[in-house]
Amino acid sequence: MRFDLLSGKPLRIIAGVILLFNGFFPALWIVFTSLKTESELRVTPIHYLPTDPTLANYVRAFTNQPLLLYLFNSLFIAVCSTALTLFVATLAAYALARLRLRFRGLILSVIIAVSTFPLVTLLVPLFQMMRSLGLLNSYLALILPYTVLSVPVCTLVLVSFFDGIPRDLESAAMVDGCTRIGALFKIVVPLSAPGVFTAGILAFVNAWDEFLLALSLNSSPTFRTLPVGITLYQGEFTFPWPTISAALVVGIVPVAILIMIFQERVVSGLTTGGIKG
Incomplete structure (x- = not known):
């Protein structure tokens, strides 16, 4: 038995x-x-x-530091980098899934390898690049690096979905006068909605939680993000944990709401992508 x-x-x-x-x-x-x-x-x-x-700690969280500004900066950067990531990753994944590339396996291996690079090893080159471009202390100083860091993982997620969509659907759309790009965004992307939502959530959370680049590339108070701003609540000899915890709860809420809204699509995307991959 x-x-x-x-x-x-x-x-x-x-x-x-x-x-x-x-x-x-x-x-x-x-x-x-x-x-x-x-x-x-x-x-x-x-x-x-x-x-x-x-609830006094929540009042102090908003009055001791400009928490609303930190929330806006994090939300704006996360939304912009997520949108840019999905656009680039969609095009890259479609090329890998549909074009007969000779070194497709090698390209996928390189993408996987790049996605495993420790962020600290990229800090100095990114800082020098942003300084030479004059982008330090700006939204683009974080939007562009976050996009580059999220594209590999999102591309791998989308490739597994695009591979499972029959090519006949695109061919039929192109026979009716649709271009290849049109077929991608009108046929392939809607049919891959769970994968797109999964990739979007991964990119958003990555940008929302990131600390090292936000601390190093944006030193101006105007462009501080939430993870960096929360560290400013502590004093030289004091750690107001209740106030810090209140700020953390405020930072957790947007991501929690996002996950709750798209929970079914994200779970479907993770399971389907895992089965196809």
Whole structure:
């Protein structure tokens, strides 16, 4: 009799609980901390739930630092880089999926290799490039690098979807007078909607969370993004964790809403892309 330990329902339930705890506990801890006072945070033994919840930390998060400006900068940069990433990745993925390239496998291998480069190794060249172009302390200083960093992964995601779409659909569209680019954006892209949404979410989250380039390329307060701005709440000898946690919650909300809205499409894109790949 064949016995597969991993197929047991109890083990799957335990694994699910562990994953759920690992994913939600840090977020819940930040939310609870944002509702506590400084004195309650220092109480021993630890109170996991706030005994006297307060929203004063959220008020301080918006008044101690220009949090709305940081949110706008992060949102503008993330949206622009995501749109540019999807446009470039769509064209690249379509070329790899449809054109009979002689070194297609090698190109895909290079794309995978490039996507694994540590960001710190690219910091100095990117800084020198942006300085020579006069783009330091501007939105483009982050939009362009974020696009370059997200294109490889998004291209790989889209290639697997474009490969699964019959070529006859494009041929029929072109017979009716549609150009190849028109067939791409009117036929292929809509049919690959789960993959496009998945690639878009990956690019958006990458731009929204990035810290190192945002700190190095934009030193002007006018162009600071949310991850950099949150670090400014701490003083030389003080760490106002409740206020910092409130700012973190504000930063988590947009991404959480985005994931909730497109949850089904993202899950479909990840599973379908994994099966096809």
